[in-house]
Amino acid sequence: MENLLCFYIFSFWIFFLIVKLSLAADTITPARSIRDGEKLVSSSQTFELGFFSPGNSRYSKYLGIWYKKSPETIVWVANRNSPILDPSAVLTVSSNGNLVLLNVTKGIIWSSNISRKVENPVAQLQDTGNLVLVDVIRKNTSESYLWQSFDYPSDTLLPGMKVGWNLKTGVEWYLTSWRSADDPSPGNFTSRLDIHVLPEICIYNGSVKYFCTGPWSGVAFVAAPSYTNFLYNQELAHNQDEIYFSYESYNSPSIMMLKLNPSGTVQRLIWNERNAAWDVVYSAPNVCGVYGKCGANSICILDKGPNCECLKGFKLKSQDNQTWPGKCERSHSSYCKSGDQFIKLDGIKAPDLLQVSVNDNMNLKQCEAECLKNCTCRAYAYSNLTEGSGCLMWFGDLIDISKTLGNFTGQSVYIRVPALGPGTIIIAILKLIAQNFHFFVTVRLCSKSIILLVESKCI
Structure with missing residues (x-):
């Protein structure tokens, strides 16, 4: 009963x-x-x-x-x-x-x-x-x-949604643009988490890279703005079951989203209650964000015209053709001889992770020494930006480098260049002195002697 x-x-x-x-x-x-x-x-x-x-x-x-x-x-x-x-x-x-x-x-x-x-x-x-x-x-x-x-995103990432991978099932969460404003069928562009070396989000046009954020810095991706962190909390989570990027609004009533447009542009949108409209907080890519904009061994600088220039230690192969992407080649035949050194580039989006090596147990000094041993090693940096540790080395051409603006995260990369000979160093010093003391300096190297011609400058 x-x-x-x-x-x-x-x-x-x-x-x-x-x-x-x-x-x-x-x-x-x-x-x-x-x-x-x-x-x-x-x-x-x-x-x-x-x-x-x-x-x-x-x-x-x-x-x-x-x-x-x-x-x-x-x-x-x-x-x-x-x-x-x-x-x-x-x-x-x-x-x-x-x-x-x-x-x-x-x-x-x-x-x-x-x-x-x-x-x-x-x-x-x-x-x-x-x-x-x-x-x-x-x-x-x-x-x-x-x-x-x-689990089946369209073109929009809402707070709490994931872009990444279920490592157990192999299922991938990614955005796909609409074909057009009138057609929501899958378009040409996808936004996905690339995990083959260090996690970064890349937008693809079909199978071709269109834009990459650079690796995770601990608070944001290096080519993404850091000033927006007071609006929402970003997370790159990684455990044995999954790896994904997600975000949450600090102010839960806030209406926001990340949208991949049919043109391949991704926009961070926040609802403006007063104007009853969407405010664009962030949009990518900009001119320098387009993948490989300037070609190999070059850097794109947004607030400089022209935007493209060869990296230090490189020169444009053809001076007659100044169009970009150009071909930057080594400006010194003495490359990879004893005495090579590195110059530090701060606040940049690092080269794409094409031919790289990662060793999380090395410190930066060991990383430099290891890179010098290999003539094909072109640059190095920290592999773990969150903790400032590990070793990441690039081999072969350096692709997709850009200078980030002040409100973007950026990172530091050490680029390999030939050592300056004693004559070159003296010339540089003399020219610097001349600029400060209003002289014209002409320097000629005759055998092993340096002839210095100084003329007064009319001011």
């Missing part, structure tokens, strides 16, 4: 919970679906889910999520490759527990496509903008999500 009573109480509790969820404005159950013109609204009234027509498109419909205050800015699309041409389409939860988008003949336009059968499935639009599918009985457990939209 007691067992029967417990069974009735439990059954009533499940029935009550399902009825309550079916009436909630943020949930879909097998008993409740939504059609064109209807919406789900998250409990805090932050996000909405419903049907929309993108841009100037009039006939194609899609299922998407957007901020309630900015319904024209879509942050996630379910059926990117399958536009809805049927005005009678419906979003519901199927009998086997999948979230499905059906046409008028019950054909599946899109599905969450989970394989396991669920007894009491419920889909909910959370206050984070995450659409989740759960088993109502296990709703409050740590492994309650059977499926979630955050």
Whole structure:
């Protein structure tokens, strides 16, 4: 008798919970679906889910999520490759527990496509903008999500979303641009976390690199602005299960996002409540951010014209052709002879990690000595910017170096150059003296003697 009573109480509790969820404005159950013109609204009234027509498109419909205050800015699309041409389409939860988008003949336009059968499935639009599918009985457990939209990003990274890798399953989380403002199908550009050497975020145009942030500095990526850290907390998390980049707003009511546009530009947007519009806090790439803008062994300097110049120790191969990307070659034939040294470049985005070696057990002095032993070693730096330790060495041509502006993180890199001979050093000193004391200095080397001609300068 007691067992029967417990069974009735439990059954009533499940029935009550399902009825309550079916009436909630943020949930879909097998008993409740939504059609064109209807919406789900998250409990805090932050996000909405419903049907929309993108841009100037009039006939194609899609299922998407957007901020309630900015319904024209879509942050996630379910059926990117399958536009809805049927005005009678419906979003519901199927009998086997999948979230499905059906046409008028019950054909599946899109599905969450989970394989396991669920007894009491419920889909909910959370206050984070995450659409989740759960088993109502296990709703409050740590492994309650059977499926979630955050695992399938579109072109927008919301606070709490991840760009990176699940190291156990091999699943990658990355952004894909829309094809155009009128077409949310996957476009040419993707933004993903490159983990083949040191983690950095790169934007690709197809399979070709378009922009890279440089490695993680401990608080931000080196080619990303550091002044925005008071607005949100950025994190690069790495454990045995996953490695990913994410961010959270310091002020939780703040409405913000990171969006990859059809042109390949990524923008950090924050909602301006007073103007009821989006403010662009950060946009990349700039002129110097475009991958390999100046070619090999050169540096791009944004606040200088022209932007490109060869690194110290290099010269433009053809002086007749000043167009960039140019070809910078060694300006000294004595390269890799005894006495080579390094010059320090501060506040730069380091060369791309193409041909590199990493040794986390070396200090910077050991790194310099190791680099000098190998003629193909062109530069070195810390491999761990967070702790200021380890050794990272570059071999071969140095690609995609740029000078960061004052409000960007940047890093220091030591570039290999031939040692200055004694005559060269004296010439440099004399010219410096001449500039300070208003003389013209002409220096000629005759055999091993130095002839100094000094003329007074009229001022």
